[in-house]
Amino acid sequence: METKNIMIVGVGGQGSLLASKLLGHLLLGQGYDVKVSEVHGMSQRGGSVVTYVRYGDRVHSPVIDKGEADFIVSFELLEAARWLSYLKPDGQIVTSTQRIDPMPVITGAAAYPESLVEKMRATGAKVDALDCLALAEEAGSSKAVNIVLMGRLSHYFDLPETAWEASLEAMVPAKFLELNRKAFALGKNA
Amino acid sequence: MRQLMLGNAAVARGLYEAGCAVVSSYPGTPSTEITEEAAKYDEIYCEWAPNEKVAMETAFGASLAGKRSFCGMKHVGLNVAADPLFTVSYTGVNAGMVIAVADDAGMHSSQNEQDSRHYARSAKLPMLEPSDSAEGREFAIKAYEISEAFDCPVLLKMCTRIAHSQSVVETGERVDAPARPYQKNIGKYVMMPGNAIRRHPLVEERMRKLSEFAETSDLNRVEPGRETAVGILTSSTCYQYVKEVCGDRYPVLKLGMVWPLPEKKIRAFAESVDSLVVVEELDGFLETYCREIGLACVGKEKFPLLGEYSQNLVAEKLGLSAHSGQALQDTIPPRPPVMCAGCPHRGLFYTLSKLKCTVLGDIGCYTLGAVAPLSAMEMTLCMGASVSAIHGFNKALGADSEHKTVAVIGDSTFMHSGMTGLANIAYNQSNSTVIILDNSITGMTGHQQNPTTGYNIKGDPAGKIDLESLCRAMGFRRVRVTDPYDLAATEQAVKEELAAGEPSVIISRRPCALLKYVKHKAPLKVNTEKCVGCKSCMKIGCPAISIKGGKACVDATLCVGCGVCSQLCKFGAFESTGKEA
Numbered sequence: 001m002e003t004k005n006i007m008i009v010g011v012g013g014q015g016s017l018l019a020s021k022l023l024g025h026l027l028l029g030q031g032y033d034v035k036v037s038e039v040h041g042m043s044q045r046g047g048s049v050v051t052y053v054r055y056g057d058r059v060h061s062p063v064i065d066k067g068e069a070d071f072i073v074s075f076e077l078l079e080a081a082r083w084l085s086y087l088k089p090d091g092q093i094v095t096s097t098q099r100i101d102p103m104p105v106i107t108g109a110a111a112y113p114e115s116l117v118e119k120m121r122a123t124g125a126k127v128d129a130l131d132c133l134a135l136a137e138e139a140g141s142s143k144a145v146n147i148v149l150m151g152r153l154s155h156y157f158d159l160p161e162t163a164w165e166a167s168l169e170a171m172v173p174a175k176f177l178e179l180n181r182k183a184f185a186l187g188k189n190a
Numbered sequence: 191m192r193q194l195m196l197g198n199a200a201v202a203r204g205l206y207e208a209g210c211a212v213v214s215s216y217p218g219t220p221s222t223e224i225t226e227e228a229a230k231y232d233e234i235y236c237e238w239a240p241n242e243k244v245a246m247e248t249a250f251g252a253s254l255a256g257k258r259s260f261c262g263m264k265h266v267g268l269n270v271a272a273d274p275l276f277t278v279s280y281t282g283v284n285a286g287m288v289i290a291v292a293d294d295a296g297m298h299s300s301q302n303e304q305d306s307r308h309y310a311r312s313a314k315l316p317m318l319e320p321s322d323s324a325e326g327r328e329f330a331i332k333a334y335e336i337s338e339a340f341d342c343p344v345l346l347k348m349c350t351r352i353a354h355s356q357s358v359v360e361t362g363e364r365v366d367a368p369a370r371p372y373q374k375n376i377g378k379y380v381m382m383p384g385n386a387i388r389r390h391p392l393v394e395e396r397m398r399k400l401s402e403f404a405e406t407s408d409l410n411r412v413e414p415g416r417e418t419a420v421g422i423l424t425s426s427t428c429y430q431y432v433k434e435v436c437g438d439r440y441p442v443l444k445l446g447m448v449w450p451l452p453e454k455k456i457r458a459f460a461e462s463v464d465s466l467v468v469v470e471e472l473d474g475f476l477e478t479y480c481r482e483i484g485l486a487c488v489g490k491e492k493f494p495l496l497g498e499y500s501q502n503l504v505a506e507k508l509g510l511s512a513h514s515g516q517a518l519q520d521t522i523p524p525r526p527p528v529m530c531a532g533c534p535h536r537g538l539f540y541t542l543s544k545l546k547c548t549v550l551g552d553i554g555c556y557t558l559g560a561v562a563p564l565s566a567m568e569m570t571l572c573m574g575a576s577v578s579a580i581h582g583f584n585k586a587l588g589a590d591s592e593h594k595t596v597a598v599i600g601d602s603t604f605m606h607s608g609m610t611g612l613a614n615i616a617y618n619q620s621n622s623t624v625i626i627l628d629n630s631i632t633g634m635t636g637h638q639q640n641p642t643t644g645y646n647i648k649g650d651p652a653g654k655i656d657l658e659s660l661c662r663a664m665g666f667r668r669v670r671v672t673d674p675y676d677l678a679a680t681e682q683a684v685k686e687e688l689a690a691g692e693p694s695v696i697i698s699r700r701p702c703a704l705l706k707y708v709k710h711k712a713p714l715k716v717n718t719e720k721c722v723g724c725k726s727c728m729k730i731g732c733p734a735i736s737i738k739g740g741k742a743c744v745d746a747t748l749c750v751g752c753g754v755c756s757q758l759c760k761f762g763a764f765e766s767t768g769k770e771a
Contacts, residue, residue: 033357039298060431061430061501065501066514068513084518102525119520120518142747
C-alpha cells in the first residue's frame with residue numbers, strides 16, 4: 001500500500017499530541033508501519049504547531065511535504081489555511097472553525113483573512129468545517145476538541161468503530177474516557 | 191513487544207536493555223526525553239545535573255567506577271561539555287559510556303544549527319547516528335559494546351526528526367552489563383603531561399582500529415539499486431528522505447557510524463556507480479572526507495548548508511519529480527511563539543521596557559521578551575552570557591551604562607552557567623544589576639527540576655540551593671526579591687537597584703503559570719462601559735487580550751487572572767469573572 005499522510009495542525013497547547021498518539025495506536029493496531037513526527041520546545045508556546053502521521057507498508061520519511069497530505073486535521077482555521085499547500089490535489093481538510101488570533105493580528109500588525117473556508121474550497125480542496133469547540137463543550141470540556149476532530153476524521157476511514165474505541169480507551173485516562181467517548185460521537189455524527 | 195516509540199524514548203530503552211546504571215544530563219531540546227524516559231526505569235539512577243559539563247563528568251565518574259553510564263544533551267550543550275570530552279578520549283573508560291548529542295537543523299528550538307559530527311572527528315571518538323527509533327534502541331546497545339571493546343566513550347548523534355518522531359520498535363529484555371570493578375590506574379586516568387603523552391598514541395591507534403571496524407560492521411550497509419548512474423552516501427533522516435524519493439532505484443551506502451569512516455567501503459561504493467552523491471544535512475562532513483580521500487562527489491554545491499531537508503528537497507536536487515500543492519493568495523499572518531497568558535516574565539519585561547533599560551538576555555522562555563510589543567531584550571548568546579556580558583558592557587561604558595543596564599537570566603540557566611559570571615562581577619567589581627527570573631522550574635524544555643527547585647528528576651524532595659544566600663555568599667550586599675505580578679514593586683526594585691552605587695541582584699520570583707500546582711485566580715473580563723479603548727493593556731503582549739470593536743476583550747479560556755493588565759488600566763475596566771478555573 002502507498003503511504004498515507006495525515007497532518008494535524010493547530011496552535012501550541014491545543015492538544016494535538018493526544019490526537020497523534022491516538023492515530024498512531026490505531027494504525028499500528030491495523031498492522032501498518034507508522035511514523036509520527038512531533039515538534040517540541042519553543043514552538044509549543046502558542047506558536048503554529050504541526051504533527052505528521054504517516055502509515056503504510058513501509059514508511060520512510062517521518063515528515064509530510066508539500067502536496068502530499070491525504071488529510072489535514074486542523075484545530076484552527078488560519079492554521080488549516082497556512083498548511084493548505086501540503087494537501088494533495090484531491091485531499092480532505094477536516095477543520096474546527098475556531099479562530100485564534102496570532103500576536104501580529106492582536107497587535108494590529110496583520111489582518112486575519114476572512115472567508116477562509118470558501119477560499120480553501122475555491123482551490124479545489126475538500127473542506128469539512130465544524131465548530132469543534134462548541135461540540136467539545138457540549139461533551140463536557142473545551143479540551144476535548146482533539147477527540148471531536150478524531151471523531152470527525154473517523155468518517156473518512158474504513159475502520160471498525162471498535163478499533164477507534166479501543167484506541168480511545170488505551171490513550172485516554174480512565175476518568176476522562178466517558179467525556180471523550182461523547183466528544184468522539186459528537187464529532188462523528190455532527 | 192512491538193510498539194511506537196519516540197526516538198528519544200527508544201534510546202532510553204536501549205540504555206535500559208544495555209544495563210546502563212547511571213544517567214546524568216542537562217535538558218535541551220531535542221534531547222530532553224532520553225533522560226526523562228530513562229528516569230522511568232527504576233534500574234537506572236537518573237538525574238538532572240546543573241549543566242552538561244557536570245553531567246558528562248558525572249557519567250565519566252560512574253564509568254570509571256565500573257557501571258555503564260550515559261549523558262545526553264543538545265548540540266550546544268556539547269560545547270559546554272567539550273572540555274571533558276576531549277580528554278576522556280585520552281583516558282578512555284572502564285565500563286561503557288555513551289554520550290548522546292541532538293542537533294537541531296532548522297533551529298526549531300535553538301540559537302544556532304551547528305553540526306556535532308565535527309566533535310567526533312576533533313575529539314577522536316566514534317559516533318553512531320540512528321535513522322529511526324528502532325535504530326535508536328539498537329545503536330544505544332551497540333554503543334556500549336563499542337565503548338568497552340575500544341576503551342572510549344561513544345557519541346550517539348540524534349537530530350530533531352529522529353529524536354521527536356515515533357516509529358516502530360521491537361523491545362528486548364534488560365541484560366546486566368559485565369562487571370568491571372574499579373582499579374587504580376594512575377597512568378590511564380591522571381591526565382598530566384607525562385601520562386597524556388603516552389595516551390595520545392593509543393588514541394590514534396584506537397581510531398585506526400575503529401576505522402577497520404567501520405569497514406566490516408553492519409552499522410554501515412550498502413543497499414543495492416536498479417540503476418548505477420547515481421550512488422548515494424547518506425545517514426540519519428537524510429537516508430529516510432532518499433529512500434522515500436528513490437526507493438530501490440539507486441544504490442545507497444547507509445552509514446550508521448559517521449566517524450571514523452570506512453574508507454575502503456566508501457571507495458568501493460564510489461567505484462560501483464557513475465556519480466557519487468552525498469546527501470547530508472548541515473555541513474559537508476561526509477563530503478569533505480570523500481574529497482580528502484580523492485573521490486569526486488556531488489554535495490554542497492547542490493544541497494543546502496542551511497535548515498532541514500525533506501523528501502521534496504531531495505527529489506528536486508536529484509532531478510526527480512517533487513510534489514507540490516496549492517497555497518492561498520492571501521497573506522497568512524505568522525503565528526510566532528509567545529509568552530503564555532499569566533507568564534510571570536511578562537510583568538518584569540513590561541517594567542524594563544517602560545524604564546527603557548538596556549537588557550542583556552539569556553536562554554529560556556524569557557528570550558521571548560525580545561519579541562514585540564515588549565521588545566525588551568537586546569542580546570542573547572548562550573547559557574549564562576547575560577551575566578558575564580553585562581560585566582564587560584559596564585566595564586567598557588562605566589557609569590553611563592551601569593545605571594540603566596540589566597542582565598536577565600532564568601533560575602535554571604543561572605545554575606547552569608550564570609553563577610560563574612556573577613562571581614566575576616563580585617570579584618572584579620562592576621556596578622552591575624542582575625535579575626534572576628526565578629519561575630521555579632526549567633520552563634522552555636518542558637518543566638524539568640533544577641538545583642533551586644528542591645525536587646529531583648523523579649519529583650522527590652532533593653537538595654535546594656537558596657538563591658538569596660548564594661548571592662550574598664558571593665559578596666552581594668544588595669539582594670532583593672520581587673513579585674513580577676506586582677508592577678509597582680517591580681518598578682521600584684529595578685529603579686533602586688540601578689541607582690545603587692554597588693552591584694546588586696534582583697530575584698523576580700513567581701512560579702511558571704503552567705505548573706500544575708499553581709492555583710490561578712478567576713479569569714478577568716472587560717467592563718465595556720469603563721473601557722475607553724486606549725490600548726494601554728496591549729503593551730504587554732498578552733495572548734488573552736485583544737481589541738474587538740474598539741474595546742479591550744479578554745479570552746476567558748486563556749486568562750489566568752494574573753492581573754498585570756488591570757494594573758495598566760487607568761479606568762478600572764478589568765473585572766473578575768469570579769469563576770475560578
